[in-house]
Amino acid sequence: MPVILDARGLCKTFGAVTAAAEVSAAIEKDSVVGLIGTNGAGKTTFINMITGYIKPDKGAIEYEGRDITSLPPRDITRLGICRSFQIPQLYPSLTVHENMMVGLGIVLRNARRAGFFHRREGDVPGYGKPAHEVADHLLERFGLADYSNRNAQVLPGGARKLLDIALTMVAKPRILLLDEPTSGVSAQEKFGIMQMVLDAVRAEGATVLFVEHDMEVVSRFAQRVLAFYDGRIIADAPPQAALADENVRRYVSGGHASQESH
Amino acid sequence: MRRERTTLLAGVILAVLLVGGPFLPQWAMFIVTIAFAQGLVALGLMLLLRAGLVSFGQALYYCLGAYAAGALGRFVGVADIFLQMVAGALAAGATAFVLGFLLAKYRGIFFGLLSLALSMILYGLLVKNEALGSTDGFNILPSTLFGIRPGPDKLRYVVMASAAIVSFVLALVVNRYLRTPLGRLAPAIKDNEIRVEYMGASARYAVHVKYVIAAVLAGVGGALAATTVGHIDPDMAFWTTSGEFIFITILAGTGNVIAPFAGALIYGAIRTTAYDLSPNTWQLSLGTALLLIIVFLPEGLWSLFKRHARNP
Numbered sequence: 067m068p069v070i071l072d073a074r075g076l077c078k079t080f081g082a083v084t085a086a087a088e089v090s091a092a093i094e095k096d097s098v099v100g101l102i103g104t105n106g107a108g109k110t111t112f113i114n115m116i117t118g119y120i121k122p123d124k125g126a127i128e129y130e131g132r133d134i135t136s137l138p139p140r141d142i143t144r145l146g147i148c149r150s151f152q153i154p155q156l157y158p159s160l161t162v163h164e165n166m167m168v169g170l171g172i173v174l175r176n177a178r179r180a181g182f183f184h185r186r187e188g189d190v191p192g193y194g195k196p197a198h199e200v201a202d203h204l205l206e207r208f209g210l211a212d213y214s215n216r217n218a219q220v221l222p223g224g225a226r227k228l229l230d231i232a233l234t235m236v237a238k239p240r241i242l243l244l245d246e247p248t249s250g251v252s253a254q255e256k257f258g259i260m261q262m263v264l265d266a267v268r269a270e271g272a273t274v275l276f277v278e279h280d281m282e283v284v285s286r287f288a289q290r291v292l293a294f295y296d297g298r299i300i301a302d303a304p305p306q307a308a309l310a311d312e313n314v315r316r317y318v319s320g321g322h323a324s325q326e327s328h
Numbered sequence: 329m330r331r332e333r334t335t336l337l338a339g340v341i342l343a344v345l346l347v348g349g350p351f352l353p354q355w356a357m358f359i360v361t362i363a364f365a366q367g368l369v370a371l372g373l374m375l376l377l378r379a380g381l382v383s384f385g386q387a388l389y390y391c392l393g394a395y396a397a398g399a400l401g402r403f404v405g406v407a408d409i410f411l412q413m414v415a416g417a418l419a420a421g422a423t424a425f426v427l428g429f430l431l432a433k434y435r436g437i438f439f440g441l442l443s444l445a446l447s448m449i450l451y452g453l454l455v456k457n458e459a460l461g462s463t464d465g466f467n468i469l470p471s472t473l474f475g476i477r478p479g480p481d482k483l484r485y486v487v488m489a490s491a492a493i494v495s496f497v498l499a500l501v502v503n504r505y506l507r508t509p510l511g512r513l514a515p516a517i518k519d520n521e522i523r524v525e526y527m528g529a530s531a532r533y534a535v536h537v538k539y540v541i542a543a544v545l546a547g548v549g550g551a552l553a554a555t556t557v558g559h560i561d562p563d564m565a566f567w568t569t570s571g572e573f574i575f576i577t578i579l580a581g582t583g584n585v586i587a588p589f590a591g592a593l594i595y596g597a598i599r600t601t602a603y604d605l606s607p608n609t610w611q612l613s614l615g616t617a618l619l620l621i622i623v624f625l626p627e628g629l630w631s632l633f634k635r636h637a638r639n640p
Binding site: 117138139140143144148149155156157158159160164167168169171172173174175176180181182233234236237 | 504505508509510512513515516518519520522523524525526527528529530
């Protein structure tokens with residue numbers, strides 16, 4: 067598989083804290099990669115650097131051969147790298163459907179298919195359908211159709227997570243970064259949500275990187291695991307091998323168990 | 329209310345005013361014209377308010393529009409009412425385009441107070457400027473229309489009809505803008521700017537555009553007010569003038585592009601009546617009216633016309 071995203075030698079320090087130390091990873095197209103590590107290990111920093119929220123002190127990020135290291139988040143989004151958030155970032159005063167329509171409007175505008183001088187809105191790029199239909203299609207796919215006219219503010223936790231991810235799908239991302247897609251979701255819901263998300267994402271065709279603390283979820287859904295510790299990648303392997311790695315057991319899954327206990 | 333119904337309602341109001349206008353008494357024409365002028369400013373404020381931004385300094389553009397219209401007559405000798413409005417729009421729009429680079433970075437109280445400060449700078453400059461009449465301001469030439477000077481008995485009607493037509497067009501332009509992706513972004517910017525950026529849009533750009541549109545509307549409103557009153561002075565830039573516009577916007581609500589004009593008319597009526605009934609305590613009546621609106625109709629008077637809540 068060709069490499070779609072290539073991070074090379076990323077370094078980032080916040081004062082005395084090293085959030086990334088020579089982090090390098092080449093992500094293959096259409097792969098599903100799980101990022102694991104204790105809190106503060108550098109997973110979210112890695113995602114934040116890819117999506118342009120923070121700029122690495124050193125190193126470069128290439129997306130399909132193009133250097134995206136210094137681009138702002140909106141430009142990176144326009145190129146096809148979208149992200150969801152650990153705490154869902156929604157438009158709480160709008161309905162679920164309106165949330166989707168805002169996103170689709172941005173996509174249409176960026177594609178110059180809608181605006182003041184357009185007689186009618188064009189079809190959404192990548193979907194070939196009008197915005198309303200794409201919104202309904204995605205809400206259906208993420209199991210949110212019943213919530214369509216509800217305000218985003220009053221959604222249950224799992225639905226908020228799903229809407230956050232559905233919002234990233236409007237731009238038809240080539241790469242999707244999911245920051246803890248199952249955090250704050252009940253243990254029973256976790257697998258269902260991940261399954262639904264990955265089914266939806268695969269149907270639309272995207273490479274996925276997801277941050278996850280639950281090792282069962284990781285081993286079931288990831289094809290490859292990047293284990294972070296202290297701003298470094300200490301293991302990069304398929305899930306079984308990575309989770310069996312001695313360093314990972316000591317610093318990640320072990321640390322995770324003790325963290326869960328308090 | 330759907331767009332077609334808004335267009336239809338606006339069209340009916342325009343037709344009624346154009347046809348029935350000549351039968352209105354002069355004072356009523358004056359009040360209606362001023363309501364159009366102030367309604368235009370409130371329409372711009374509504375755009376900003378939808379994005380969660382309250383400008384305490386819209387008088388800056390109102391006053392700039394008025395002085396641009398006045399200067400056109402004073403220094404160029406042109407008093408065509410449409411050219412006056414164009415001059416007001418250009419002066420306000422160009423200024424807002426430049427200041428927008430600064431203001432679009434700020435939100436909340438910082439945006440509000442910075443806009444207020446800028447309007448007070450203009451006030452200060454005008455007060456010190458002898459050529460523009462200092463605190464006294466100056467008189468505006470009576471309006472002409474495409475080179476024709478209407479007779480004194482016709483002038484009020486000509487100005488009112490022009491105001492109605494221009495307001496109609498601008499309201500429909502804004503109505504269309506509200507349906508574009510950039511226009512629809514307003515509540516999203518108010519709710520969650522991070523998400524807006526991560527969906528590929530620039531919130532700052534969107535705010536800048538809204539700020540310029542609001543200024544152009546205020547500039548046209550200022551030019552209209554100038555030619556209606558026949559006199560301009562620096563008080564048009566004073567912060568209490570901005571306060572009036574916010575009052576109207578809150579009174580009207582942000583639900584529809586016709587609302588700001590209705591709000592301005594009602595504001596004018598309350599103010600005139602209150603002043604008539606008790607010249608010393610009219611502010612008290614205005615304050616009470618605003619208080620009642622905020623408590624009982626937090627979404628403004630327009631919410632009375634909404635038949636269904638969005639989330640039953």
